[in-house]
Every structure is written in C-alpha cells, then in structure tokens.
Amino acid sequence: MFKKILYPTDFSDVANSALDFIKQLKEAGAEEVVILHVIDKSSLDALAMYTSKDFLQIEKDWEANAASQMSSIADELKEAGLEVKVRIENDIPFRGILKVEEDEDVSVIVLGSHGVSNIQEMLLGSVSEKVIRKAKKPVLVVKR
C-alpha cells in the first residue's frame, strides 16, 4: 500500500516534516520513494523582474540549487534503506505532481501541509488541497 511513494517537496519546513514520516513508512512496507520538485517558471519570471541578473542565469541557479537539495534528501532516504528516484519538473506545481503520479504509477502521495496561510490560498486552495482533490491514489497529509 505504501510500496512506491511520491514525495513532492518545495524544500520548506513543512515538506521536511513529511520526509521524517516517510522514513518511518519503511516499517509499513515502503520500498521506493520518487522525490519530486516542480519548478514553476512563472514564479521565475516574477523573480526576474526584481533583479538585474540574466533570466537564464536565474533559471540555471534555481535548477542547480534544486538538484543539490534533492540529492541531500535522496541520501537521507537511502540511509533509511529506501530506493530513491529523483525528478525535477517544469510545470505548475499541482499539475506537475499529478503528472508524475500517473507517470510513475505510485501507490501513495505523501505531502507536508500547514494550515491556510494567505488569502489567495483561502480562496483558491493551496497546492496540497488541489492535489488532494485531483489525485487518483491515496494522499497522506503530514502536519507540521
């Protein structure tokens, strides 16, 4: 039931608390974890407006940063005895997550989540709420 886990992360504290939970899921039969980070190009665009740096450079830095954070998460999970696969996607976060859910045919999605944090999320729902609504597989929501 927890054999192949999809673990989407934005590297936030909340996503990290899900990571601790996933390590414990080994006892419950977890074997493999697909670690996913979705880079939202539209927020890169917004960032590019406020800096003099070259847009392509920002994108490169972002990707390099993501790759390094992903590899330390991967190490942590490997140490816990889990197989690991790393994916970085360019997409709108919730759409990227649902795409990889299908691609990888995972057993469950494990998400970190806090309460609602701003007005936009109250109106439109957070990334996790959208994933919970649209996912086909069970979603395990870990609280901070």
Add this chain to the structure above:
Amino acid sequence: MFKKILYPTDFSDVANSALDFIKQLKEAGAEEVVILHVIDKSSLDALAMYTSKDFLQIEKDWEANAASQMSSIADELKEAGLEVKVRIENDIPFRGILKVEEDEDVSVIVLGSHGVSNIQEMLLGSVSEKVIRKAKKPVLVVKR
C-alpha cells in the same frame, strides 16, 4: 504510525472505500480503529421541516440507524483482525472529528473523499478539507 486509526464515516460510498483501505492497514501496523459517526442536529432540524413526524422520533430513528450501520462496520473490521471502538457524537461534523482526534489520541485519521461536489463546498471547503486543515495528526485521504 498507523496503530490507532480514527475512521469518521457518514456511511457514504466514499467513506466505504476508506474502510477497505483500513482493513489493509493491518499489514502496516494498524491495531485499533475508532469508528466515528457525527450526527449533525442542524440537518435533523432541516429534515423535521419536511415531515409530519415528531422531531424526537426522527432523532431516535436516525440514531438507531447509525448504531446499526456502525455495528456492521465494526464487525467487518473485527473480522479483519482489528480492535474496534464505536463513537457516535452530536456535533458539526468536522468539529466532532477533531474533538475525537484529541480525546482518543489517535495516530492517524483515515478519510474517504471525492472531488468537490457542489458550490457550497467549492466556496467553504468540504468536511474533509476542514479536517485536513485543522487536524494535528496525519490524515490519509482515500479516493473513491
């Protein structure tokens, strides 16, 4: 991690799909299930408006019906080798669920959920969305 499960049910199809999942959670270490049904008196009030039956009678019928459905769910879980506790609460559903989460100090809440089904839910969030937001323990959302 899944030792003591809170399973809130409104006896819908969606809640039933969570039941099948819970039976399988035994392999993942589940031992005890608290089955919870919350009776919302305000919907009983609404019902009473459209019938000539006595209000107290409606309430009694409702409770008797809930008790009988709960006991067949309890039997099903016992057959799967799980310990069972049954609770029927009078409250607003999401609030009753969160209250029992605390009371019983459960390890996880397992909820059935479908997509959003009506405008009110789109605006205010469904019971499951409120529980996911406010719960302290992990919430496992099982899709239909």
